[in-house]
Amino acid sequence: MSLPDEPERRGFSRRAFIKGASVAAVTSAGVAAANLAQAPQEPKSFAIGEHEVELKINGQQRKLKVETRTTLLDALRDRLDLTGAKKICDRGACGGCTVHVDGHAVNSCMMLAIDAIGSEVTTIESLTQGEQVHPLVQNFATCDAMQCGFCTPGMVMSSLACLQRRGKPTREQVQHDLSGNICRCGTYGRIFEAVERTAEGATK
Amino acid sequence: MKPFTYILPRSLPEAATAAARKGAQLKAAGIDLIDRMKERIETPSEVVNLLSLKGELSYIKSERDSGLRIGALTTLNDLELDAALGAAQFGALREAAGRTATPLVRNRATIVGNLLQVTRCWYLRSAAFGCLHGKKGPACLAMTGENRYHSVMGYFDCVRVHPSNLAPALLALDAEFTSQLGDRQSRRKLSELFPKEARAMLAEHTLLPGEIVTAIHVPAQPANARSAYRESREKLSFDWATTACAARIVVEGGKIRTATLVLGAVAPVPMPMPEAAKLLIGEAPSDELFQKVANAAYQSAVPLSQNVYKVQVGKAVVRETLHAITR
Numbered sequence: 001m002s003l004p005d006e007p008e009r010r011g012f013s014r015r016a017f018i019k020g021a022s023v024a025a026v027t028s029a030g031v032a033a034a035n036l037a038q039a040p041q042e043p044k045s046f047a048i049g050e051h052e053v054e055l056k057i058n059g060q061q062r063k064l065k066v067e068t069r070t071t072l073l074d075a076l077r078d079r080l081d082l083t084g085a086k087k088i089c090d091r092g093a094c095g096g097c098t099v100h101v102d103g104h105a106v107n108s109c110m111m112l113a114i115d116a117i118g119s120e121v122t123t124i125e126s127l128t129q130g131e132q133v134h135p136l137v138q139n140f141a142t143c144d145a146m147q148c149g150f151c152t153p154g155m156v157m158s159s160l161a162c163l164q165r166r167g168k169p170t171r172e173q174v175q176h177d178l179s180g181n182i183c184r185c186g187t188y189g190r191i192f193e194a195v196e197r198t199a200e201g202a203t204k
Numbered sequence: 205m206k207p208f209t210y211i212l213p214r215s216l217p218e219a220a221t222a223a224a225r226k227g228a229q230l231k232a233a234g235i236d237l238i239d240r241m242k243e244r245i246e247t248p249s250e251v252v253n254l255l256s257l258k259g260e261l262s263y264i265k266s267e268r269d270s271g272l273r274i275g276a277l278t279t280l281n282d283l284e285l286d287a288a289l290g291a292a293q294f295g296a297l298r299e300a301a302g303r304t305a306t307p308l309v310r311n312r313a314t315i316v317g318n319l320l321q322v323t324r325c326w327y328l329r330s331a332a333f334g335c336l337h338g339k340k341g342p343a344c345l346a347m348t349g350e351n352r353y354h355s356v357m358g359y360f361d362c363v364r365v366h367p368s369n370l371a372p373a374l375l376a377l378d379a380e381f382t383s384q385l386g387d388r389q390s391r392r393k394l395s396e397l398f399p400k401e402a403r404a405m406l407a408e409h410t411l412l413p414g415e416i417v418t419a420i421h422v423p424a425q426p427a428n429a430r431s432a433y434r435e436s437r438e439k440l441s442f443d444w445a446t447t448a449c450a451a452r453i454v455v456e457g458g459k460i461r462t463a464t465l466v467l468g469a470v471a472p473v474p475m476p477m478p479e480a481a482k483l484l485i486g487e488a489p490s491d492e493l494f495q496k497v498a499n500a501a502y503q504s505a506v507p508l509s510q511n512v513y514k515v516q517v518g519k520a521v522v523r524e525t526l527h528a529i530t531r
């Protein structure tokens with residue numbers, strides 16, 4: 001896991017300890033050596049407050065400021081202006097905030113942003129490059145697989161995970177893999193069709 | 205969430221030391237803990253992130269005697285998909301993991317986090333109420349209040365329900381756990397993770413402050429054992445169980461030789477039912493027999509004002525579990 005070089009440390013830091021130890025070494029080398037051997041190392045930590053961290057998002061290293069309590073969803077939406085992932089329940093109970101972390105679809109509202117350090121985060125924004133859209137996104141449009149569209153980014157990311165894992169999923173497998181995403185408008189049937197069309201190679 | 209200091213231990217002893225400090229809370233994936241912190245029913249000053257030890261604590265290993273050793277940070281998704289759990293003897297664990305929550309949750313939720321998640325009682329989970337179990341009120345509010353998802357047995361002064369899918373499954377498989385407290389390791393039966401008498405003022409598990417569960421052990425199962433997990437719930441996905449049952453059975457020469465039976469979601473702790481399981485021994489599998497066992501399993505039930513249905517539904521789930529194994 002790659003961590004920022006010198007996060008704020010709580011209480012007595014390693015640097016302060018080493019300084020102290022070298023002072024001791026001047027007075028009594030023997031005692032200092034014993035101290036070094038027994039001294040418990042302070043674990044790495046992030047203090048209360050903001051920290052600059054680097055996250056790998058859609059293939060790019062992005063620098064941003066987060067608090068320890070900032071969720072990955074809030075970091076994406078409020079700090080990086082990646083507002084595709086939606087905050088609906090904020091409790092892991094709807095799937096609106098679905099992103100991929102190291103290839104797995106997860107609820108970004110229930111994950112701390114700091115826990116994403118060292119991971120690959122992929123969001124819905126990665127599926128559109130200028131005029132170019134991913135076939136899955138195109139098929140959502142072709143199948144008219146949405147009404148209000150609020151669940152759609154999450155649905156697409158879970159669908160993508162399903163296709164990446166299974167290639168040509170059966171209807172049951174699509175239903176299983178999308179069972180963490182709720183659509184209030186009830187567009188499930190068309191969503192399943194969009195996934196199946198994509199699996200069959202349809203791009204229009 | 206209230207602000208907190210976030211600690212990333214580099215080793216187990218470091219995590220154990222940090223977790224023993226006052227105001228510190230251990231976190232695995234955090235799906236349960238962060239939920240409680242967002243509700244402000246939990247406001248730790250320090251959170252110790254066990255995920256920093258993922259390299260060390262996430263694995264499923266087959267032991268030489270064909271038992272399993274499962275790292276504390278193994279995800280439910282890994283449990284559902286790992287080939288080592290493919291055998292019929294481990295069916296209960298595979299099924300319990302695969303039915304939990306949603307695929308999105310299972311991709312992160314850990315086995316031990318699932319076992320140690322706090323009850324879903326809506327009074328306890330809301331900062332707007334103060335109840336005895338939360339140590340913020342004089343009585344269990346569900347006892348006389350809204351209690352359709354609460355206990356029907358095994359309760360004293362608090363009718364909360366133990367919500368874990370994996371607990372009954374692992375208990376039916378005689379699982380054990382290893383924990384680390386300071387520099388001391390110990391291995392105990394999984395049943396000892398839960399209090400014997402689930403009183404309101406007791407924690408929902410028996411771990412000491414700073415004690416870290418490092419592994420779950422599923423011992424070698426009896427020859428020809430098969431196991432299954434079934435549950436009832438209101439929705440096909442997302443939902444916690446309203447009743448659950450896990451069982452492990454050995455059938456030889458048409459007769460049941462050994463059996464374990466554990467109920468979930470009906471009491472403040474997962475409920476092993478050895479007396480009901482005994483009725484199976486020496487008998488040939490039949491629906492009549494399974495009905496008798498289901499009745500025995502729920503014999504001690506004293507449902508609350510709104511959850512009488514759990515007794516009827518729970519019995520059906522026991523029958524379904526036993527049929528699933530012996531089919």
Ligand SMILES: Cc1cc2nc3c(=O)[nH]c(=O)nc-3n(C[C@H](O)[C@H](O)[C@H](O)COP(=O)(O)OP(=O)(O)OC[C@H]3O[C@@H](n4cnc5c(N)ncnc54)[C@H](O)[C@@H]3O)c2cc1C
Binds near residue numbers: 233305313316
């Ligand atoms: C929408 C939804 C539906 C759900 N449905 C179900 C369901 O049907 N059935 C079910 O069983 N669960 C269900 N869950 C709960 C989910 O399974 C748990 O929240 C999850 O398993 C917790 O795991 P975690 O790793 O996130 O634990 P965390 O939240 O990190 O930890 C939970 C608790 O365990 C402690 N802890 C964790 N690991 C250790 C360790 N190694 N040693 C000591 N203490 C530890 C923590 O201190 C914390 O108090 C659902 C959750 C959601 C959001």
Ligand code: FES
Binds near residue numbers: 090092107108
């Ligand atoms: S907003 Fe994350 S699951 Fe609903």
Ligand code: FES
Binds near residue numbers: 146152183184187
């Ligand atoms: S399209 Fe409206 S919630 Fe799904």
